Amino acid sequence: MMKLILASQSPRRKELLGLLGIPFTIQVPQADETMDPNDDPASQVMEVSQRKAWAVCAGEKNVVIAADTIVVCDGEILGKPHSKEDACRMLSMLSGRSHLVMTGMTVTHDRHTLSCTEITEVFFRELSQKEIMRYVESGEPMDKAGAYGIQGGAALFVEKIDGDYYNVMGLPVCRLTQMLKQMAPELMEDQP
Numbered sequence: 001m002m003k004l005i006l007a008s009q010s011p012r013r014k015e016l017l018g019l020l021g022i023p024f025t026i027q028v029p030q031a032d033e034t035m036d037p038n039d040d041p042a043s044q045v046m047e048v049s050q051r052k053a054w055a056v057c058a059g060e061k062n063v064v065i066a067a068d069t070i071v072v073c074d075g076e077i078l079g080k081p082h083s084k085e086d087a088c089r090m091l092s093m094l095s096g097r098s099h100l101v102m103t104g105m106t107v108t109h110d111r112h113t114l115s116c117t118e119i120t121e122v123f124f125r126e127l128s129q130k131e132i133m134r135y136v137e138s139g140e141p142m143d144k145a146g147a148y149g150i151q152g153g154a155a156l157f158v159e160k161i162d163g164d165y166y167n168v169m170g171l172p173v174c175r176l177t178q179m180l181k182q183m184a185p186e187l188m189e190d191q192p
Helices: 011-018 041-055 084-094 129-137 165-169 173-183
Strands: 004-006 063-073 076-078 098-109 112-124 158-162
Touching (some): 041 063, 076 084, 084 129, 098 173, 112 165
Parallel strands (some): 004 063
Antiparallel strands (some): 063 076, 063 098, 112 158
């Protein structure tokens, strides 16, 4: 029997995959997530998602979904902050301008792999240092790429987005649904 496996420990990805209404299990991948700052970020984030998917031993009948999300501003990849100071630096960098959120996503099934990178442009309003400090002190930015979560306190910073909102949360479910229909149509039979 085919099983759907999410190769992630992210509570946001778990919540978003739940929107599909398909039972799934979680297996946390042990994969190298390092990226070369001199390489194309869109390609690299997709490669990390591939490494995560391949790190989960799933068997031929199972379907594995893996994703990795980064924020890119002025060509710099902003992953999860290493400290409160790093989070403040990132949020100051994003203040009053736009940046790109890139999620690399991979679906594997029956020795086949399908990968993509979804890109959403996010526009932040001008932030005061007091707002940045208050948000960083909340602890919310510390486990998030670019030091913010659009679904949390940083919702107050976002003027607009161009692209998939769920991509900014870490799992572009519209694109994922299309990939699953292509890779494992039997899994998606009851889905619209």
